[in-house]
Amino acid sequence: MADTATTDSESDLTCAPQPESEITIYVCVTCRGGRPLDLVPVPGEVLATATAQAAEGTGIAVRPIRCLANCNRGLSAAVRRDGAWTYVFGDLDPSSGAIALIEGAKLFANAPDGLMPWRGRPEALKRGLVARTPPFDFAGDS
Numbered sequence: 001m002a003d004t005a006t007t008d009s010e011s012d013l014t015c016a017p018q019p020e021s022e023i024t025i026y027v028c029v030t031c032r033g034g035r036p037l038d039l040v041p042v043p044g045e046v047l048a049t050a051t052a053q054a055a056e057g058t059g060i061a062v063r064p065i066r067c068l069a070n071c072n073r074g075l076s077a078a079v080r081r082d083g084a085w086t087y088v089f090g091d092l093d094p095s096s097g098a099i100a101l102i103e104g105a106k107l108f109a110n111a112p113d114g115l116m117p118w119r120g121r122p123e124a125l126k127r128g129l130v131a132r133t134p135p136f137d138f139a140g141d142s
């Protein structure tokens, strides 16, 4: 996976996010991660609540969302930053996943190239990486 290492071609992926751009974590509140359909509270809701609590005082916004089309690998969340790449993660744990998301978001917030650094990224966000999508104005690879 190209996201696992820094290469010469990775420099083509960089962008120039706003220096004080916002980070938003969207947590799927309908994910069950293979758990019983009648389980209450819904595991995705547990993850969303834990993530919001972990984000307190960080300036990171946490928003609920109903399905990220990653149902087979739930629990799921997307981390986006204005002017930068957006990351979708899956296989998140309802409680420890929250800390991983916040740690990853903090790394991402300070990345000058608009990419979430691999080094220092929590293991859950390495193993759980599903996809990344480019910023709106990304011109494509040369």
Ligand code: FES
Residues within 6 Å of the ligand: 028, 029, 030, 031, 032, 044, 066, 067, 068, 069, 070, 071, 074, 076
């Ligand atoms: S229900 Fe969570 S990604 Fe679809």
